[in-house]
Amino acid sequence: MNAVLTSWWWWWEIGAALVSIICTLLIIILLARIDGMALNKWLFPLQPNTLLAVLTTVTKTSLLVPVASCISQLKWQHYMQRPRPLNQFQLIDDASRGPWGSVIIICHFIGRVRSSVVLGLAIISILALGIDPSVQQIIRFESKEIKVANNSVLSSRTDAYFSRTFDVIPRRKRVEPASRCTWDDMSTLGICGRFRDITASVTQNCTIDNKNSIHNNNIPFHDDTQFLGGYTKNGTCDFWYPKSASISSGDTLHPYPPISLNYSDRFDETLDPFYVTIRTTTAGVLGISRADTSATIGTIWMVKIEDAVSDFDGTKFNPFQSYAIDFYWCNRTLHGVIASSQGISYDSISTEPWIIDVNNEGESVLTYDETHHILLFCGQGDGPKYNISKNAFTGMASMPDSLVIEPLTYTKYNSSNPATLIKESPPASDPSTHVSEFMRTNDMEKLTANLADAFTAYILEPGGDNINAAKVTGYMFTKETVMNVQWAWLTLLVFETLFICVLLIITIFLTGRQPLLKNSAVALLFHGLLGWDTKELNIPLPETLESLDELAQRMTVRLEEDQSGSLKFIRGHEDK
Incomplete structure (x- = not known):
C-alpha cells in the first residue's frame, strides 16, 4: 500500500489545492479584518490591496496546477473507455494548457458530452480569467464621517459677563482638522x-x-x-x-x-x-x-x-x-x-x-x-x-x-x-x-x-x-477614508477554489486504476499506434498541423493492452 501511495504523483496537485484553500481563507480573514476600518489605522507597510493581490495571485496559480494535471490525466482515461477519434487527444491536451484550449474543447464537446469532468475543468480554466478583475472590486474606499473618540472640540458659553475693561482685539481662530463639529443644546447669556x-x-x-x-x-x-x-x-x-x-x-x-x-x-x-x-x-x-x-x-x-x-x-x-x-x-x-x-x-x-x-x-x-x-x-x-x-x-x-x-x-x-x-x-x-x-x-x-x-x-x-x-x-466628526468590503465580488474566487477541489477528488477516483501519465510527452513515445500499415500513415509533404489534424479525425483509436501487455493506441471503431 505504501508503494502505491508513494507512486501517486497527485501530491503536488493536492498540495496546490491546499495552498489555494489556505490563501482563500487568508483573503477572507483579511477582508473581515479591514471591513469598515479607516485606512489610516492600517499600520503594516503593505497596503490591503497589495496583500489581496499577492494572495489572489498565489491562489489563482495554485488552483491552475490541479486543473492542468487533471485534464492531462483524463485524456488518457478518455481513450481507455471506448474508441475515440485521435484528434480529440490533441483537443484535450490543448485544454490543459490554458483558457483558449478550454474554449475550443467546450465548443467541440458541449453538444455531445464526452467527458463532463473535462468540461468542468475547462470552465474553471476560463473563469480564472475573471478572478483578478473581480478581486479588484472587493475593497471600496469611501469617505466617511467618523466621530472622534475623545471630545476634543470646544465652544463657549457664559453665565456671567465681567469685562476686562481694556480694548481686546478679536484673535484669529484656530481651524481644527475636523469636517464637522456638533454640540448638545446649550443656554447662554x-x-x-x-x-x-x-x-x-x-x-x-x-x-x-x-x-x-x-x-x-x-x-x-x-x-x-x-x-x-x-x-x-x-x-x-x-x-x-x-x-x-x-x-x-x-x-x-x-x-x-x-x-x-x-x-x-x-x-x-x-x-x-x-x-x-x-x-x-x-x-x-x-x-x-x-x-x-x-x-x-x-x-x-x-x-x-x-x-x-x-x-x-x-x-x-x-x-x-x-x-x-x-x-x-x-x-x-x-x-x-x-x-x-x-x-x-x-x-x-x-x-x-x-x-x-x-x-x-x-x-x-x-x-x-x-x-x-x-x-x-x-x-x-x-x-x-x-x-x-x-x-x-x-x-x-x-x-x-x-x-x-x-x-x-x-x-x-x-x-x-x-x-x-x-x-x-x-x-x-x-x-x-x-x-x-x-x-x-x-x-x-x-x-x-x-x-x-x-x-x-x-x-x-x-x-x-x-x-x-x-x-x-x-x-x-472628521472625514476619513474607510475600507468597505463588497463580499459579492469574492464569490468567483471561492467558487473556483471549492470546485477545483471537488473535481480533483473526482479525477483521482476515476483514474485510480490506470497509469498516472498526466501531461507526459515521453509516454506517447512508448505507447504508439498499432493497427495501421505504413501507407495509411503517410502524410503528403509538407506536413502541417492541418494535414495531421485531418488524418487524426479519420483515425479511431482506443488505449488498451496489446498481446504483449503493453498499452498501445490500437485501431478501433468508434461507437455511434
Missing part, C-alpha cells in the same frame, strides 16, 4: 435683536420756505417745473419717534429729539448730492413692550428716504420708511449647533428676555453688590441666573450710540511686524464707512440678527473681553 417697522407710528412735520434765487445757467436743476418765478423751494422735515399720541415739536412728552432732514430742490453738482437720505440715532429704552422685550439695552431708530428729491411732494416726504432695532439682554438656547468649513449653523435658536426693564421701578430684580461692583440679575421664575459687571452693563448700553456715530473700524496686520496689529479708521467724511450707510444698502432685518450674534460672540470669546467665558465640550 447673550444679546438679542428685534427689527420693527414703525413707519405708521412716526409723525412728520415739515416747514417749507420759498426763497428768491437768481437763476444761474451754470447750475442745473433737478426739475424745471419746480423752479417757479425764480424761487428755490427749501424746507426742514422733523420725524418724531412714537412716544405718545400727542405729537408736536415742543411737546414735553417727546424728550427725544427728532430726526431732521433738510430739503432743497436745487441740485448743485459742486455740492454733496442729497440723493438718498438715511439717518440713525439712539432713543434709549423706548417703545419696547414688556411682552416682547423686557431687558432692553438700547434702540437704533432710523428714517429712510429712497430719493430725497422725487419723494418730496411739496409739503412732506412721501413715502418714507422708519425702522427701529432693539437690542436687549436675553437667554439664548441653541439647538443642533454645527460647525463646518462653511461656518457655524444651528437647527434653531430660542430666546427669551432675561430681565424686567430696569427703568420700571418695583418690577426690577436688579441688585448691586457694592463690594464686588457686580450687577446681579435673576431671570423670571425658575429661569437661568446671570451676573454682569457694572462696567460691562453700562458699556454695552452705549453700544447703539457707537454704531450710529463712529465710522467702521478695521484691523490689519503690520507688514513689518506681523505680530502687531494696526487699527485704522477711514475718514469720518466718507459716509460709506458708517454703519448707517451699510444699513441703507443691506437687509436690515438680517443685519439685526447678525449684529446680535456678533455682540453675543464678543462676550463669549474665550480669552476675550469676558473673563467668565467658559468652554463647552462638543463632538468632533
Whole structure:
C-alpha cells in the first residue's frame, strides 16, 4: 500500500489545492479584518490591496496546477473507455494548457458530452480569467464621517459677563482638522435683536420756505417745473419717534429729539448730492413692550428716504420708511449647533428676555453688590441666573450710540511686524464707512440678527473681553477614508477554489486504476499506434498541423493492452 501511495504523483496537485484553500481563507480573514476600518489605522507597510493581490495571485496559480494535471490525466482515461477519434487527444491536451484550449474543447464537446469532468475543468480554466478583475472590486474606499473618540472640540458659553475693561482685539481662530463639529443644546447669556417697522407710528412735520434765487445757467436743476418765478423751494422735515399720541415739536412728552432732514430742490453738482437720505440715532429704552422685550439695552431708530428729491411732494416726504432695532439682554438656547468649513449653523435658536426693564421701578430684580461692583440679575421664575459687571452693563448700553456715530473700524496686520496689529479708521467724511450707510444698502432685518450674534460672540470669546467665558465640550466628526468590503465580488474566487477541489477528488477516483501519465510527452513515445500499415500513415509533404489534424479525425483509436501487455493506441471503431 505504501508503494502505491508513494507512486501517486497527485501530491503536488493536492498540495496546490491546499495552498489555494489556505490563501482563500487568508483573503477572507483579511477582508473581515479591514471591513469598515479607516485606512489610516492600517499600520503594516503593505497596503490591503497589495496583500489581496499577492494572495489572489498565489491562489489563482495554485488552483491552475490541479486543473492542468487533471485534464492531462483524463485524456488518457478518455481513450481507455471506448474508441475515440485521435484528434480529440490533441483537443484535450490543448485544454490543459490554458483558457483558449478550454474554449475550443467546450465548443467541440458541449453538444455531445464526452467527458463532463473535462468540461468542468475547462470552465474553471476560463473563469480564472475573471478572478483578478473581480478581486479588484472587493475593497471600496469611501469617505466617511467618523466621530472622534475623545471630545476634543470646544465652544463657549457664559453665565456671567465681567469685562476686562481694556480694548481686546478679536484673535484669529484656530481651524481644527475636523469636517464637522456638533454640540448638545446649550443656554447662554447673550444679546438679542428685534427689527420693527414703525413707519405708521412716526409723525412728520415739515416747514417749507420759498426763497428768491437768481437763476444761474451754470447750475442745473433737478426739475424745471419746480423752479417757479425764480424761487428755490427749501424746507426742514422733523420725524418724531412714537412716544405718545400727542405729537408736536415742543411737546414735553417727546424728550427725544427728532430726526431732521433738510430739503432743497436745487441740485448743485459742486455740492454733496442729497440723493438718498438715511439717518440713525439712539432713543434709549423706548417703545419696547414688556411682552416682547423686557431687558432692553438700547434702540437704533432710523428714517429712510429712497430719493430725497422725487419723494418730496411739496409739503412732506412721501413715502418714507422708519425702522427701529432693539437690542436687549436675553437667554439664548441653541439647538443642533454645527460647525463646518462653511461656518457655524444651528437647527434653531430660542430666546427669551432675561430681565424686567430696569427703568420700571418695583418690577426690577436688579441688585448691586457694592463690594464686588457686580450687577446681579435673576431671570423670571425658575429661569437661568446671570451676573454682569457694572462696567460691562453700562458699556454695552452705549453700544447703539457707537454704531450710529463712529465710522467702521478695521484691523490689519503690520507688514513689518506681523505680530502687531494696526487699527485704522477711514475718514469720518466718507459716509460709506458708517454703519448707517451699510444699513441703507443691506437687509436690515438680517443685519439685526447678525449684529446680535456678533455682540453675543464678543462676550463669549474665550480669552476675550469676558473673563467668565467658559468652554463647552462638543463632538468632533472628521472625514476619513474607510475600507468597505463588497463580499459579492469574492464569490468567483471561492467558487473556483471549492470546485477545483471537488473535481480533483473526482479525477483521482476515476483514474485510480490506470497509469498516472498526466501531461507526459515521453509516454506517447512508448505507447504508439498499432493497427495501421505504413501507407495509411503517410502524410503528403509538407506536413502541417492541418494535414495531421485531418488524418487524426479519420483515425479511431482506443488505449488498451496489446498481446504483449503493453498499452498501445490500437485501431478501433468508434461507437455511434
